[in-house]
Amino acid sequence: MEATILTIGDELLIGQVIDTNSAWLASQLNEIGITVKTRFSVGDNNDEIRDAIFYATEQSSVVITTGGLGPTSDDKTSEVLCNVFDSELVENQEVLEHIAGFFAQRNLPLTDVNKRQALVPDRAKVLFNHLGTAPGLYFEDASAHIFVLPGVPFEMKDIFTREVLPILKSFTGSGKLIHQNMVVSGIGESFLSDMIQPWEQNLPEDVSLAYLPSPGLIRLRLSAFTKSEKAGRGKLQLLFDALRPLIKDYFVSDRDEKLSETLLRELLEARKTISTAESCTGGYIAHQLTSIPGSSGAFWGSVIAYSNDVKTNMLRVNEDTLSKFGAVSAETVKEMAENARSLLKTDFSIAVSGIAGPDGGSDEKPVGLVYIAVASAKETTVEEFHFGDFRETNIARSGVAAMNMCIKALRKGRK
Amino acid sequence: MEATILTIGDELLIGQVIDTNSAWLASQLNEIGITVKTRFSVGDNNDEIRDAIFYATEQSSVVITTGGLGPTSDDKTSEVLCNVFDSELVENQEVLEHIAGFFAQRNLPLTDVNKRQALVPDRAKVLFNHLGTAPGLYFEDASAHIFVLPGVPFEMKDIFTREVLPILKSFTGSGKLIHQNMVVSGIGESFLSDMIQPWEQNLPEDVSLAYLPSPGLIRLRLSAFTKSEKAGRGKLQLLFDALRPLIKDYFVSDRDEKLSETLLRELLEARKTISTAESCTGGYIAHQLTSIPGSSGAFWGSVIAYSNDVKTNMLRVNEDTLSKFGAVSAETVKEMAENARSLLKTDFSIAVSGIAGPDGGSDEKPVGLVYIAVASAKETTVEEFHFGDFRETNIARSGVAAMNMCIKALRKGRK
Numbered sequence: 031m032e033a034t035i036l037t038i039g040d041e042l043l044i045g046q047v048i049d050t051n052s053a054w055l056a057s058q059l060n061e062i063g064i065t066v067k068t069r070f071s072v073g074d075n076n077d078e079i080r081d082a083i084f085y086a087t088e089q090s091s092v093v094i095t096t097g098g099l100g101p102t103s104d105d106k107t108s109e110v111l112c113n114v115f116d117s118e119l120v121e122n123q124e125v126l127e128h129i130a131g132f133f134a135q136r137n138l139p140l141t142d143v144n145k146r147q148a149l150v151p152d153r154a155k156v157l158f159n160h161l162g163t164a165p166g167l168y169f170e171d172a173s174a175h176i177f178v179l180p181g182v183p184f185e186m187k188d189i190f191t192r193e194v195l196p197i198l199k200s201f202t203g204s205g206k207l208i209h210q211n212m213v214v215s216g217i218g219e220s221f222l223s224d225m226i227q228p229w230e231q232n233l234p235e236d237v238s239l240a241y242l243p244s245p246g247l248i249r250l251r252l253s254a255f256t257k258s259e260k261a262g263r264g265k266l267q268l269l270f271d272a273l274r275p276l277i278k279d280y281f282v283s284d285r286d287e288k289l290s291e292t293l294l295r296e297l298l299e300a301r302k303t304i305s306t307a308e309s310c311t312g313g314y315i316a317h318q319l320t321s322i323p324g325s326s327g328a329f330w331g332s333v334i335a336y337s338n339d340v341k342t343n344m345l346r347v348n349e350d351t352l353s354k355f356g357a358v359s360a361e362t363v364k365e366m367a368e369n370a371r372s373l374l375k376t377d378f379s380i381a382v383s384g385i386a387g388p389d390g391g392s393d394e395k396p397v398g399l400v401y402i403a404v405a406s407a408k409e410t411t412v413e414e415f416h417f418g419d420f421r422e423t424n425i426a427r428s429g430v431a432a433m434n435m436c437i438k439a440l441r442k443g444r445k
Numbered sequence: 446m447e448a449t450i451l452t453i454g455d456e457l458l459i460g461q462v463i464d465t466n467s468a469w470l471a472s473q474l475n476e477i478g479i480t481v482k483t484r485f486s487v488g489d490n491n492d493e494i495r496d497a498i499f500y501a502t503e504q505s506s507v508v509i510t511t512g513g514l515g516p517t518s519d520d521k522t523s524e525v526l527c528n529v530f531d532s533e534l535v536e537n538q539e540v541l542e543h544i545a546g547f548f549a550q551r552n553l554p555l556t557d558v559n560k561r562q563a564l565v566p567d568r569a570k571v572l573f574n575h576l577g578t579a580p581g582l583y584f585e586d587a588s589a590h591i592f593v594l595p596g597v598p599f600e601m602k603d604i605f606t607r608e609v610l611p612i613l614k615s616f617t618g619s620g621k622l623i624h625q626n627m628v629v630s631g632i633g634e635s636f637l638s639d640m641i642q643p644w645e646q647n648l649p650e651d652v653s654l655a656y657l658p659s660p661g662l663i664r665l666r667l668s669a670f671t672k673s674e675k676a677g678r679g680k681l682q683l684l685f686d687a688l689r690p691l692i693k694d695y696f697v698s699d700r701d702e703k704l705s706e707t708l709l710r711e712l713l714e715a716r717k718t719i720s721t722a723e724s725c726t727g728g729y730i731a732h733q734l735t736s737i738p739g740s741s742g743a744f745w746g747s748v749i750a751y752s753n754d755v756k757t758n759m760l761r762v763n764e765d766t767l768s769k770f771g772a773v774s775a776e777t778v779k780e781m782a783e784n785a786r787s788l789l790k791t792d793f794s795i796a797v798s799g800i801a802g803p804d805g806g807s808d809e810k811p812v813g814l815v816y817i818a819v820a821s822a823k824e825t826t827v828e829e830f831h832f833g834d835f836r837e838t839n840i841a842r843s844g845v846a847a848m849n850m851c852i853k854a855l856r857k858g859r860k
Contacts, residue, residue, distance in 0.1 A: 039658050043481040044624065045665065050463050057460025066458040068497070071467075074655070082483070085767030144635050150582065163635075170522025182658070184835055220559045220578075240489070242456050243597070251461065298577035305755075312729030316749045320727025323803050323836055331755035333748055333860025334731045340789055342718075344759065374755055383464075388738050418576075421738055422598055 031202055033059050034092035035069035038098035038107055039181060042071040049315075051096045051186055052088065057188065062199055064092060073096060079110045090196065094190075099164040110177060115169050117151030122165070123218040125156060127132055129163045132184060133149030154178075159191040162184045166193060175201075206259055208268040212250045212273065212291065213282040215434050220249075221244050222277070229273050229364040237269065245423050246430030247289065248284070274294045282434060290318040293433045296440055297328040302377040302434070305343055307370035308330040309357065309383040314429050330376045335366065345369050358383050358399050360412045367403035368410055378439065379405045380432045384415070400428045404435045406443060411435060446617055450484035451497050454596060455523060457486040466601055471604060476623035476668075477614055489513060494525045497739035500599035507603075507613065512596030514579040517546060522593060523566065530584050532566035537580070540571060542753045544578045547835050551595055569593075572608040576600045582607060584657045590616075597726040600659065621674055625666045625681040626699040627688065630849050634658050637665075639691070644688050647807045660838050661845030662697070662704065697849060708848045711855050712743040717792040719851070721747040722785035723820050724772065724798040725815060728843050745791045750781065760784050775827045776818050782818035783825055793821045793854065799830070801839045803824040819850045821858060822848065828848060 035055050041047040047073060056066045067090050072078040079098065086093040098107030112119060126148035133140045147163045150156055157166030157177070162185040177194050180188045214222060216379050219241055223230075230239055233252075242249040252269060256262025270284055283292045297304055306315050316332040335341040338357055342349055347365045347412040355361040366381035382399025393395035398417040403410055415431055417424045450470050456462040464486060471481045482505050482848060487493040492514065501508040507588040513522030527534060530757050548555045563577045565571055572581030572592070582593040594601045607780035634656055638645075645654055648667075651716045657664040667684060671677025685699055698707045714717055715849055721730050731747040736739050750756040757764055770776040781796035799815025806812035813832040818825055830846055832839045 033539065040653075040655055040668075042468075043469070043471050043484065044475045044668075045468040046657060046664070047462060047659075048465050048468045053457075053460040054462045055460070056458050059526075061457045067493070068485055068487050069458065072483050078482070090824055125659055127608075138633075138636070141635060141639050143638050184833075184838060210460075218553075219554070220556060223558050225554050238455075242457050242461060244462075249461070251456075253455075253459075268620075294588075306749075308728075310735075313723075313731030313747060313749065314735075316728030317732045320725075320729075320751065321837065321840065325727070326751055329727075331749045331759065332728060332744045333759065334721075334728065334735075336735065337541040337745040343790070344746065344748065344788065358496070375758070383567075389743075418599070423599060423734065425736065439693075 031064045031066050032067040033092035036086050036089045036095040037071045038072040043073045055094055060207055063202050074106050076110050076436055080114055083114050090420055091174050093174055093176045096179045096186050099180045112151045115383050117153040119149040120152045121148050122156055124148045125165050127293040157189050159189055161188050182225040207255050208262045210252045211286045212270050212284045214248045214280045215282045217280045226276055246427040254283050289433045294322050294325055295435050302396045303328050303330050304378045305330050305370050305374035305376040307366040308334050308380040309427050311382045311425055314425050330374050358385055358395055363401040363403040364410055365410050367405035382428050383433050386421045402432045404439045406439050446479050447482040448479050448507035449505045451501050451510040451794055455488040457490045463525050470509055474550050475622055480615050489521050491521055495529055498529050506589050508589050508591045511601050514595045517809045530568050532568040534564040535567045536563050537565045537571055540580050545558040547578055568739050572604050574600055574604055576603050623669050623677045624666055624668045626701045627685050627699045629663045629695045630646040630697045632695045641691055661842040677800045704848045708852050709737050709740055718743050718745050719793045720745050720785050720789035720791040722796040723749050724783040725801040726797045726840055726843050729840050745789050779814040779825055782820035786820045795851050797843050797847050801836045817847045819854045821854050
């Protein structure tokens with residue numbers, strides 16, 4: 031069974047908004063064995079939306095659209111749907127009551143614009159929106175199942191999970207596409223490819239491999255179609271077990287998780303706590319860790335020491351160290367990590383100082399130079415990195431390198 | 446002139462990667478007056494890629510593809526391009542030398558896998574890749590201009606800017622699509638729509654309006670096609686000038702910038718400095734501010750006080766305040782903001798404490814309850830917010846509300 035995802039909205043075509051709905055929907059569909067054949071975006075234009083819906087229903091038997099269902103005049107999907115599916119807009123009593131309740135609960139008046147959202151095409155089944163006012167719609171026609179969802183991510187996700195998923199599950203048989211991931215760090219894509227070539231060439235025909243690089247990391251993904259999830263996962267695990275000795279020290283994790291999730295999980299398992307002292311990453315590492323539910327079990331806090339004053343005042347970095355070696359130096363990050371560890375009373379502390387760019391570089395200390403230290407009860411490790419010219423990537427790569435160093439220190443301590 | 450953006454890679458269809466390239470390319474194309482008609486994604490499958498390229502060239506006269514050009518076996522675009530454009534792969538001497546230099550400079554050996562990247566279809570013009578090894582390609586055929594770029598964002602952006610943009614600019618005439626934005630905060634989409642209806646109904650025919658909501662904010666965007674950019678911008682500005690009195694206190698900014706950029710810009714203009722004391726936002730606000738180049742001119746640092754221990758140790762919050770009112774209270778954030786301001790020696794300080802969820806809520810203090818304080822030399826303002834059930838959105842909305850409060854405090858101080 032194949033699906034097409036269609037996201038609707040001018041904002042997607044002028045680059046003002048990044049389409050995260052598609053990725054989320056794709057991963058949900060994959061989970062239940064529905065392959066996404068294509069995904070595409072069109073603007074808020076009646077003809078374009080109509081053509082797109084026709085094209086999508088030709089492409090695959092499941093079509094999911096998001097967006098264009100809002101209360102304002104630039105949202106045109108309902109109108110087009112009536113045209114495509116030969117429907118008329120009728121007021122849906124249940125939706126109207128929900129909308130009235132929604133506004134009453136918030137002590138807000140019910141406006142005509144909002145009432146209009148209770149008008150739904152008569153040929154559609156309503157997919158109830160518990161978190162907002164625009165209902166989702168489900169059309170069945172000769173060739174396809176079309177699910178029309180609002181564009182607001184949390185409303186879309188809720189309707190998909192409650193309403194769409196059970197319907198789709200009733201279509202799909204027992205087959206399922208499964209993926210298994212291995213995260214590798216510290217090696218470039220082409221070298222990794224050379225290193226694992228003998229293993230890659232011997233992969234079974236029905237297993238596919240993908241290299242998914244991101245700043246500082248490569249995710250290797252094995253995929254296979256399987257009738258029995260357990261057997262399929264066992265098979266992929268055996269393949270990864272065979273790979274692991276080939277990549278030795280570059281291995282980070284064989285779970286489908288972010289690097290920050292690996293670090294947090296291993297900290298919680300070892301009942302250890304962590305703090306950070308961040309200069310050039312400016313809170314990025316703390317934010318990565320605290321984005322994870324339950325992070326308060328291991329993450330105590332941070333000092334973001336952007337100015338030298340904060341480095342001396344709050345982190346008690348020695349003024350002599352700063353004047354002799356500079357803020358971006360092995361000596362300074364070492365003190366930052368050790369002082370953060372004792373001041374914030376944690377088992378581990380990560381410190382980062384570098385030149386993120388675009389300004390602030392010199393011949394001696396160019397943009398992209400970053401020092402990272404990890405302090406534990408046993409020892410403090412310091413490493414020097416040379417990243418690139420781009421602020422955003424330098425911050426991201428510093429975060430990856432720092433979390434990776436901390437994972438290594440943590441594993442070393444547990445041996 | 447219309448363009449189609451095609452992004453290639455299995456990872457885009459299984460939801461492992463969010464497609465940011467499309468949005469960036471769309472905004473670049475819009476800038477020079479090229480409208481993006483559709484954008485779509487297909488997997489690493491020869492037939493799908495071929496069909497997609499045919500479909501794209503039928504849709505519009507400019508086609509830009511990204512991805513599928515890497516050195517590894519799952520990257521299949523070159524092969525397909527040879528097939529579509531009746532080409533053969535030939536070794537390009539200049540590219541080979543660049544690749545050899547690239548690896549020599551990094552003291553890395555040149556492998557066969559890497560050398561293979563110097564093979565390019567003989568009918569293509571090479572678009573040189575200064576930052577990586579996979580070159581971009583440019584094909585011209587009877588109906589369309591096809592630009593084939595690598596998927597790694599910083600490489601793609603560099604090639605587009607250096608090589609593709611000058612070619613596209615030579616096609617486009619003097620017409621240009623311009624956009625102007627106004628950021629509004631503190632009001633829901635449907636109420637805003639009601640409030641500005643009289644203004645919206647009187648917009649000229651050739652000007653379109655879009656509502657672009659994100660957590661805590663709505664961006665209103667006016668768009669118009671114009672021959673003279675200056676005259677066009679003047680026209681849109683007049684329309685926004687007429688809108689401003691209607692939305693009064695909800696107005697945040699009429700520039701095309703993020704809220705963090707508005708705050709940083711106004712701090713720099715006023716020569717004021719800022720620090721943050723973050724509990725539930727966990728470094729998100731610091732990260733938003735330090736992502737902006739030049740932020741070190743106004744941002745001094747932060748204390749991320751996730752545990753109560755860090756709140757008392759590092760931020761000197763009174764233990765009595767914590768035990769009497771709790772960490773999530775108006776009293777605690779007030780102390781956090783005032784102490785951060787004096788400890789980090791800044792003009793302004795933002796403090797946030799709340800329950801981001803999914804755990805940690807109670808009847809008295811449910812998930813979504815957030816207190817925010819902004820301290821200045823003059824006064825400390827504290828507000829209580831009730832956001833929703835989602836951790837990610839609660840963190841984002843807290844950040845928006847906090848930065849918005851600080852912008853207001855800053856403007857009040859300047860009056």
